[in-house]
Amino acid sequence: MSRPTARVVHLVSRPVGEPTTANFAFLDEPVPPLAAGEALVENIHQSVDPYMREEMDETGGWLLNAPLEGRALGRVVESRAPALPVGTLVHHRRAWRTLSVVTPGETLVLPDLPGVPFSAHLGILGGTGLSAWVGLTRIARLRPDETVFVSAAAGGVGTAAGRIARLLGAGRIVGSTGSAAKVRYLTEHVGFDAAFDRHDGPVADLLREAAPDGLHVCLDNVGGDHLEAAIGVMRDHGRIAWCGAVAQYNSLQAPPPAPRNLFDVVGRSLRLEGFLVRDHLDARPELYDFLVPHLRSGAVRPDETVVRGFEHVVDAFLGMLRGANTGKMLVQLTDGPRRSGPAA
Numbered sequence: 001m002s003r004p005t006a007r008v009v010h011l012v013s014r015p016v017g018e019p020t021t022a023n024f025a026f027l028d029e030p031v032p033p034l035a036a037g038e039a040l041v042e043n044i045h046q047s048v049d050p051y052m053r054e055e056m057d058e059t060g061g062w063l064l065n066a067p068l069e070g071r072a073l074g075r076v077v078e079s080r081a082p083a084l085p086v087g088t089l090v091h092h093r094r095a096w097r098t099l100s101v102v103t104p105g106e107t108l109v110l111p112d113l114p115g116v117p118f119s120a121h122l123g124i125l126g127g128t129g130l131s132a133w134v135g136l137t138r139i140a141r142l143r144p145d146e147t148v149f150v151s152a153a154a155g156g157v158g159t160a161a162g163r164i165a166r167l168l169g170a171g172r173i174v175g176s177t178g179s180a181a182k183v184r185y186l187t188e189h190v191g192f193d194a195a196f197d198r199h200d201g202p203v204a205d206l207l208r209e210a211a212p213d214g215l216h217v218c219l220d221n222v223g224g225d226h227l228e229a230a231i232g233v234m235r236d237h238g239r240i241a242w243c244g245a246v247a248q249y250n251s252l253q254a255p256p257p258a259p260r261n262l263f264d265v266v267g268r269s270l271r272l273e274g275f276l277v278r279d280h281l282d283a284r285p286e287l288y289d290f291l292v293p294h295l296r297s298g299a300v301r302p303d304e305t306v307v308r309g310f311e312h313v314v315d316a317f318l319g320m321l322r323g324a325n326t327g328k329m330l331v332q333l334t335d336g337p338r339r340s341g342p343a344a
């Protein structure tokens with residue numbers, strides 16, 4: 001019986017500084033016959049994420065000329081796994097290919113959430129939104145009426161954090177981003193009270209202007225000058241949830257200097273705590289309970305930039321690192337359901 005062919009992407013060289021398309025290659029690979037317990041998934045959406053830049057380095061997890069790891073949503077099209085019948089919609093981590101062979105143990109069958117946009121499973125309801133939820137609720141313990149700063153606010157985690165903070169009753173929500181258009185998007189569509197373009201001056205000055213009464217909470221996605229600025233503007237007993245450091249992923253050898261005001265953490269009794277979302281997957285039901293009614297009603301809509309066509313997956317990844325996205329950067333490989341659930 002003839003077998004389908006998967007289009008796949010491999011890493012073929014390691015970047016120094018900013019990665020380029022030359023670091024990747026597209027290949028065609030025949031899909032082998034399924035073994036018992038395996039299923040074949042046609043991928044519908046793929047996520048491209050900042051952490052992947054770290055995976056590209058010698059010290060990262062990605063091997064050269066080998067399958068790459070990444071999150072995807074897809075539909076089972078062939079199965080020898082009773083738990084994954086044909087037609088099942090799943091989340092898995094064997095992205096960077098059009099067709100993936102998976103087993104039930106490494107696959108999440110998507111919950112039935114009628115009326116919820118399907119792609120939200122990779123964005124605001126996926127690891128991206130979960131990072132925002134965990135950072136704000138478990139790490140920083142945001143309380144109503146507090147002032148919160150979110151860095152890289154117009155990205156996937158940032159927009160989710162802004163929307164969640166608003167629903168949690170935050171007082172003032174302030175964000176940093178990379179363009180005037182994104183500043184407008186944050187204040188006009190996402191619910192931020194103030195936002196600034198990080199290119200418009202020293203971040204410390206821009207943040208102080210946007211949060212003149214100081215910050216109770218910071219969710220930092222950038223590190224470097226953003227973290228230093230946040231420490232400088234925190235109120236006594238403020239809490240910083242350190243989520244990521246996108247400012248340094250391209251500069252492994254020479255990362256931006258650590259905050260020079262780190263000792264203010266002591267002087268103002270601050271709490272600075274890093275976290276990885278993978279240690280908080282048990283929070284997913286909380287996130288669903290909190291957000292699904294708002295997604296269903298349309299009160300919250302996922303913020304996404306969707307690049308169409310698997311042939312553009314590398315461009316989408318490189319673009320995301322440069323800030324080409326507003327909201328979560330996703331690649332749409334093929335037509336899929338627009339909404340979750342049986343009515344999809």
Ligand SMILES: NC(=O)c1ccc[n+]([C@@H]2O[C@H](COP(=O)([O-])OP(=O)(O)OC[C@H]3O[C@@H](n4cnc5c(N)ncnc54)[C@H](OP(=O)(O)O)[C@@H]3O)[C@@H](O)[C@H]2O)c1
Pocket residue numbers: 049050051127128131152153154155156157158176177178179182198221222242243244245246247248275276277278320321322323324325327328329
């Ligand atoms: N701890 C965890 O478990 C966890 C989980 C998920 C994500 N994260 C982290 O959360 C952060 C955001 O991830 P995401 O998936 O939502 O990505 P994202 O924010 O959607 O995309 C990355 C954004 O970073 C901004 N950026 C790029 N270079 C920058 C620089 N030098 N300084 C400041 N901003 C820069 C760009 O936006 P602008 O043009 O607006 O600046 C770009 O759109 C990343 O640091 C990521 O590693 C952590």
